[in-house]
Amino acid sequence: MTENEITPEEPAIIRARLLGTVFTLTGLGLVLVYSSSSVRALGFGWDMSYLAKQLQWLAIGLAGLGVMSSLPYRWLAKLWLPLLLIVFGLLIAVRAPGIGTKVNNAYRWFRFGGMSVQPSEIAKLGLVIAIAALLAGSRGSRLSFFREFLPVALVTGAAMGLVAIEPDFGTAALLGAVLGAMLIAGGARLWQLLALGSLAVPPIVYVGMTKFDHISARLNDWWSSSTTGTGYHTWMSKVALGSGGTSGMGLGEGAGKLYYLPEAHTDFIFAIAGQELGLIGTLFILAAFAFFIHEGLRLVRLAPDRFGALLAFGIVTMIGLQAIFNIAVVTGSVPPKGIALPFVSFGGSGLCVALASVGVLVSISRAAQKKIALESLCEEEPESLREAA
16 A cells, blocks of 8 residues: 555545534534523523524534435435525525515515524525536536536526525625636636626626615725724624633623624624634634635545535535635625624524535545445455465
8 A cells, every 4th residue: 555545544534523623613603602692692581592592403403414424425416406496496485475584674584483594595505516416417627618617607696696685695695606616626717717707797796786775885884994884893893803812801701792793693703702712712713614624625535426526615615615704704804794604603594504514525425435445445356366366
């Protein structure tokens, strides 16, 4: 066995590291959700009400992880069209009167039995599966413009449009970024990407700036470093991060959650981590996501086939970019938009989909382990037969 030869244990090690990182982030998230929401939860008569809901969703998410990890991931390649129809059906239905629920002038949720489901979260995984399946059918290392590139771009663009009119430009932008990354990984040529950008970006910017006043207001507040309007979010987030110093004020001791920092338990939970756990805590979270991305990309290299590689790449990209976007918002590097921190922020749909996505990675790693073990056995068998003779 050569020094660079891949052993069957490598996918198992990657799987263990991925799961360990995810469970660590999820556990830390439970602590931060309780710390950041306990004061707000007192309005419901119980300081642990948000934590209790998060634990309920965590149980569902872990079940989803278990199911997806036990199913052969190749089945998803055959189910991409029904999954895509479900995604579009949900994105359309959420805008229908009497079906979707309007909160803060946005139709983003279905509510039933005291629980909320956000279809755009389901769309993330559904679209990654569909894109991977469509791109995996490529007959060569380069994508055909009409047979592969254009269908993928149109499908994702339509989904982005439905998400954007909820309105949820943050998630729409995330879907666009994931699409671009997967097209590059799938073999798209530079002229195809430039053509897509020149056709899609100008109308998106025009519609966003002229038809949705809150978007231009957010951009203006962010650019001018305003401390009013939507600029207040960014300002208070920086205050919370800076006040934590190196080691933080201690869990439960931060003042940002006392209604100073909006959405402290969801979009800005990273700021609470900075205030209560300090620079050490935020660097730990950054390192955990960096490690997740690193191990996920190692799995991409070991995937048994093109579909598995593209699917793993799409999932890792989706989770990694979402974490980057969230932290960029919290630190004021980009204008504020509603993007949660994966595994950490309060939110049922996002947590369940993220854990189910990790289950798909586990399934890919198991298939990779079996393939490598079989290849190793086939290479060693002739030598064993010669020894027996």
